[in-house]
Amino acid sequence: EAQVTQNPRYLITVTGKKLTVTCSQNMNHEYMSWYRQDPGLGLRQIYYSMNVEVTDKGDVPEGYKVSRKEKRNFPLILESPSPNQTSLYFCASSLSIRGARGYEQYFGPGTRLTVT
Amino acid sequence: KNEVEQSPQNLTAQEGEFITINCSYSVGISALHWLQQHPGGGIVSLFMLSSGKKKHGRLIATINIQEKHSSLHITASHPRDSAVYICAVKETSGSRLTFGEGTQLTVNP
Numbered sequence: 423e424a425q426v427t428q429n430p431r432y433l434i435t436v437t438g439k440k441l442t443v444t445c446s447q448n449m450n451h452e453y454m455s456w457y458r459q460d461p462g463l464g465l466r467q468i469y470y471s472m473n474v475e476v477t478d479k480g481d482v483p484e485g486y487k488v489s490r491k492e493k494r495n496f497p498l499i500l501e502s503p504s505p506n507q508t509s510l511y512f513c514a515s516s517l518s519i520r521g522a523r524g525y526e527q528y529f530g531p532g533t534r535l536t537v538t
Numbered sequence: 539k540n541e542v543e544q545s546p547q548n549l550t551a552q553e554g555e556f557i558t559i560n561c562s563y564s565v566g567i568s569a570l571h572w573l574q575q576h577p578g579g580g581i582v583s584l585f586m587l588s589s590g591k592k593k594h595g596r597l598i599a600t601i602n603i604q605e606k607h608s609s610l611h612i613t614a615s616h617p618r619d620s621a622v623y624i625c626a627v628k629e630t631s632g633s634r635l636t637f638g639e640g641t642q643l644t645v646n647p
Binding site for chain 2: 453455457462463464465466467470472478480481510512514519525526527528529531532534
């Protein structure tokens, strides 16, 4: 089954304790992205990756890191989480993002993170 | 002003009603997406449009590139259509999606 998986689905942690949220897709997609969703602000892009070893900042990259060592995986790293990073996080992938046409986006189930 | 504006923000309807959700954007785009976010939080892609109109079951999406406007219509609405509907655009230049804030739809039986 074609899917994007994220782990963990729920996480409560404390300020400053490094954490990683994993994202994996089984569709051989080139493009992967991380978003956070906050009430009243909608989905905002954190980082995206056009392909292996190619990553770039989105709208709200501060406090986050990513890596794309393999095509299928795109982990989101919070080196020193703070309470303002409490949010609902989504990973998404698509075949590509290049060119004039668009490509269908596939979203993971979301990770609800609480930083106390 | 957001690059992508949706209206209304909230919409309550009775079962069977025809529903329209609007999306306006201010940049040149190559594609527009309509997404549905279920009450449990999961997001699924409904449509991707670059021109014209698409139909899937009771859902219809239209786009007018010249007017920078898209609409999502739901015919014969049902309580299971209750969800947040999100519009997103891919700019002509660039590699990112920009999202509207979403429209919360509630369909009462």
